[in-house]
Amino acid sequence: xxxxxxxxxxxxxxxxxxxxxxxxxxxxxxxxxxxxxxxxxxxxxxxxxxxxxxxxxxxxxxxxxxxxxxxxxxxxxxxxxxxxxxxxxxxxxxxxxxxxxxxxxxxxxxxxxxxxxxxxxxxxxxxxxxxxxxxxxxxxxxxxxxxxxxxxxxxxxxxxxxxxxxxxxxxxxxxxxxxxxxxxxxxxxxxxxxxxxxxxxxxxxxxxxxxxxxxxxxxxxxxxxxxxxxxxxxxxxxxxxxxxxxxxxxxxxxxxxxxxxxxxxxxxxxxxxxxxxxxxxxxxxxxxxxxxxxxxxxxxxxxxxxxxxxxxxxxxxxxxxxxxxxxxxxxxxxxxxxxxxxxxxxxxxxxxxxxxxxxxxxxxxxxxxxxxxxxxxxxxxxxxxxxxxxxxxxxxxxxxxxxxxxxxxxxxxxxxxxxx
Amino acid sequence: xxxxxxxxxxxxxxxxxxxxxxxxxxxxxxxxxxxxxxxxxxxxxxxxxxxxxxxxxxxxxxxxxxxxxxxxxxxxxxxxxxxxxxxxxxxxxxxxxxxxxxxxxxxxxxxxxxxxxxxxxxxxxxxxxxxxxxxxxxxxxxxxxxxxxxxxxxxxxxxxxxxxxxxxxxxxxxxxxxxxxxxxxxxxxxxxxxxxxxxxxxxxxxxxxxxxxxxxxxxxxxxxxxxxxxxxxxxxxxxxxxxxxxxxxxxxxxxxxxxxxxxxxxxxxxxxxxxxxxxxxxxxxxxxxxxxxxxxxxxxxxxxxxxxxx
Numbered sequence: 075x076x077x078x079x080x081x082x083x084x085x086x087x088x089x090x091x092x093x094x095x096x097x098x099x100x101x102x103x104x105x106x107x108x109x110x111x112x113x114x115x116x117x118x119x120x121x122x123x124x125x126x127x128x129x130x131x132x133x134x135x136x137x138x139x140x141x142x143x144x145x146x147x148x149x150x151x152x153x154x155x156x157x158x159x160x161x162x163x164x165x166x167x168x169x170x171x172x173x174x175x176x177x178x179x180x181x182x183x184x185x186x187x188x189x190x191x192x193x194x195x196x197x198x199x200x201x202x203x204x205x206x207x208x209x210x211x212x213x214x215x216x217x218x219x220x221x222x223x224x225x226x227x228x229x230x231x232x233x234x235x236x237x238x239x240x241x242x243x244x245x246x247x248x249x250x251x252x253x254x255x256x257x258x259x260x261x262x263x264x265x266x267x268x269x270x271x272x273x274x275x276x277x278x279x280x281x282x283x284x285x286x287x288x289x290x291x292x293x294x295x296x297x298x299x300x301x302x303x304x305x306x307x308x309x310x311x312x313x314x315x316x317x318x319x320x321x322x323x324x325x326x327x328x329x330x331x332x333x334x335x336x337x338x339x340x341x342x343x344x345x346x347x348x349x350x351x352x353x354x355x356x357x358x359x360x361x362x363x364x365x366x367x368x369x370x371x372x373x374x375x376x377x378x379x380x381x382x383x384x385x386x387x388x389x390x391x392x393x394x395x396x397x398x399x400x401x402x403x404x405x406x407x408x409x410x411x412x413x414x415x416x417x418x419x420x421x422x423x424x425x426x427x428x429x430x431x432x433x434x435x436x437x438x439x440x441x442x443x444x445x446x447x448x449x450x451x452x453x454x455x456x457x458x459x460x461x462x463x464x465x466x467x468x469x470x471x472x473x474x475x476x477x478x479x480x481x482x483x484x485x486x487x488x489x490x491x492x493x494x
Numbered sequence: 495x496x497x498x499x500x501x502x503x504x505x506x507x508x509x510x511x512x513x514x515x516x517x518x519x520x521x522x523x524x525x526x527x528x529x530x531x532x533x534x535x536x537x538x539x540x541x542x543x544x545x546x547x548x549x550x551x552x553x554x555x556x557x558x559x560x561x562x563x564x565x566x567x568x569x570x571x572x573x574x575x576x577x578x579x580x581x582x583x584x585x586x587x588x589x590x591x592x593x594x595x596x597x598x599x600x601x602x603x604x605x606x607x608x609x610x611x612x613x614x615x616x617x618x619x620x621x622x623x624x625x626x627x628x629x630x631x632x633x634x635x636x637x638x639x640x641x642x643x644x645x646x647x648x649x650x651x652x653x654x655x656x657x658x659x660x661x662x663x664x665x666x667x668x669x670x671x672x673x674x675x676x677x678x679x680x681x682x683x684x685x686x687x688x689x690x691x692x693x694x695x696x697x698x699x700x701x702x703x704x705x706x707x708x709x710x711x712x713x714x715x716x717x718x719x720x721x722x723x724x725x726x727x728x729x730x731x732x733x734x735x736x737x738x739x740x741x742x743x744x745x746x747x748x749x750x751x752x753x754x755x756x757x758x759x760x761x762x763x764x765x766x767x768x769x770x771x772x773x774x775x776x777x778x779x780x781x782x783x784x785x786x787x788x789x790x791x792x793x794x795x796x797x798x799x800x801x802x803x804x
Contacts, residue, residue, distance in 0.1 A: 155616075155624065157625050195623070290774060317768075318773045319773060319776070324730050325719075327765075328501060328504060329768060331497050332769045334497070335497040351722070355722055359634070359644075359646070360500070360644075
């Protein structure tokens with residue numbers, strides 16, 4: 075206990091000195107805090123995705139004052155920053171495109187749509203904050219989001235409790251919509267996606283010994299891994315090793331070494347793109363050249379960071395930008411004109427989710443949570459970019475999946491796999 | 495056999511990184527008897543300074559030829575310099591005013607500094623909130639292969655640099671006048687000051703050395719994972735720092751050789767645990783060892799138990 079009784083010479087027993095020092099420190103701290111806050115605001119406002127100024131502590135909340143009766147507000151919570159930032163940005167771009175299009179065509183029920191997007195930094199706890207704020211402060215009639223299932227699972231209970239419908243564009247974990255009748259989705263679910271990956275590995279690539287490497291901290295990843303293992307065994311394959319990592323792990327060499335020792339012919343990695351690129355690089359470094367197969371979490375322009383390390387690898391996705399259906403061609407042309415790049419699957423799903431929501435608003439008797447949720451659940455044969463969307467009894471969409479092959483970081487169409 | 499050797503090799507490489515970070519924890523504890531929880535953020539700062547400095551010089555970007563090795567050394571020294579300055583500033587404005595305060599106040603301040611560094615680094619004009627790829631500062635060619643295990647240049651550089659730095663620290667602490675002063679302050683600050691030692695200076699010096707070691711670990715981390723992307727505020731940094739802290743405690747906190755031993759031990763336990771027992775409990779192995787050590791040898795493997803009079 076060295077410092078329980080501080081040595082005399084270390085005590086600041088000159089009160090004046092202590093005071094002035096403290097005063098100076100305080101001033102410095104205040105100045106720094108002010109600087110940081112103002113810069114943070116500036117950074118937020120000048121982000122590529124324009125947001126309705128998410129009003130930090132200092133400024134008055136703009137959304138509270140302007141209760142515009144000619145507007146219908148919808149909310150979106152997304153990972154605009156963080157390690158899955160392209161998920162949120164792409165989805166938000168897709169939604170903004172749908173909103174702009176709809177407003178140009180006269181809006182919904184004679185009113186303009188106003189989109190409010192909040193960043194959750196890729197964190198579940200921030201998702202709860204964002205959704206609560208959208209509903210309580212901004213009074214949105216419906217919420218769109220999230221991409222990652224863990225974050226949708228955090229936001230969904232808030233929407234359910236407060237009776238506001240939530241449509242998730244691309245959360246594939248089955249548990250998301252079982253939160254309650256307010257929650258629905260426009261994408262397929264992981265039991266199907268696991269089956270797609272297993273069928274492709276077993277029948278198209280003719281492989282029989284697989285291993286999985288999943289993120290045990292993400293509901294999407296661990297759920298999809300289980301679904302894949304189940305389907306792969308049913309199709310006559312064997313899974314020789316199941317390895318896990320956690321959020322933030324950056325070294326996968328121990329897991330990969332264990333997989334290599336078991337002689338797997340391919341590795342199923344239901345992770346997100348940042349991790350997948352790092353895993354691929356480390357696998358190649360260890361001299362493992364087996365194909366890696368994954369799910370829609372791989373879908374990002376950032377895959378190009380992998381260079382040629384992901385060549386000969388495949389992932390299942392919701393749509394291919396090489397599709398020639400008129401909806402797809404038209405969407406890609408509009409998106410490219412607006413944002414100057416080819417939309418990924420998340421942008422397409424964001425676009426579909428928003429348009430499906432507007433369609434349900436048209437059909438609903440009123441915009442109350444109950445009516446709107448019922449209208450969303452009653453959607454049948456909605457022509458989306460990612461396929462024809464019909465809600466089943468659990469408010470999930472049933473659609474085909476595509477398998478894409480990664481060629482120098484760019485996904486190319488490989489095969490279409492239909493539901494069993 | 496291949497799996498065993500590969501795991502051993504990877505475990506030692508990562509253990510060296512843990513050891514370098516653990517040294518910072520242990521040195522500060524040895525002298526001030528408090529845990530500097532901002533240390534893992536200084537390590538992250540080292541990684542990010544390496545990325546930024548390499549960007550300024552314009553080397554190591556994806557697709558460009560690998561720069562000569564001395565450019566890498568230059569980047570490391572610059573990153574160590576910047577982080578040393580940050581360590582000095584943090585000690586001067588955050589910890590020194592609390593020199594006479596109860597230990598809990600200092601601990602809370604350390605957590606505050608940690609949060610500050612994490613969030614400050616995410617500002618757009620500092621490092622930003624998007625993942626960036628580590629530059630490739632060193633060739634990744636295989637030096638030699640043994641039983642299917644590739645010994646690569648980048649791993650050799652990590653181990654070599656870490657060992658050299660630890661040897662230099664050993665020399666500094668046990669063979670120089672400053673080292674003698676550090677040991678004296680660690681033993682009893684009051685008596686040290688009576689012998690004419692400038693205690694504040696020694697404490698500042700310790701902080702700077704500790705943060706520079708963390709910065710070097712950050713640079714080596716970037717070399718080991720060259721070309722891979724990571725973001726500023728990631729749970730990874732905290733977790734790595736926490737494991738290095740566990741290494742310091744396992745080795746015997748306050749004991750420099752203990753930190754090195756603890757780092758290697760934790761690296762090997764983690765890697766062998768994942769490879770042979772299953773990867774689902776990766777972090778649990780590390781913390782289980784912490785619990786065991788605290789139960790049966792609370793002073794750490796190399797630490798000496800001190801009798802405290804109350």
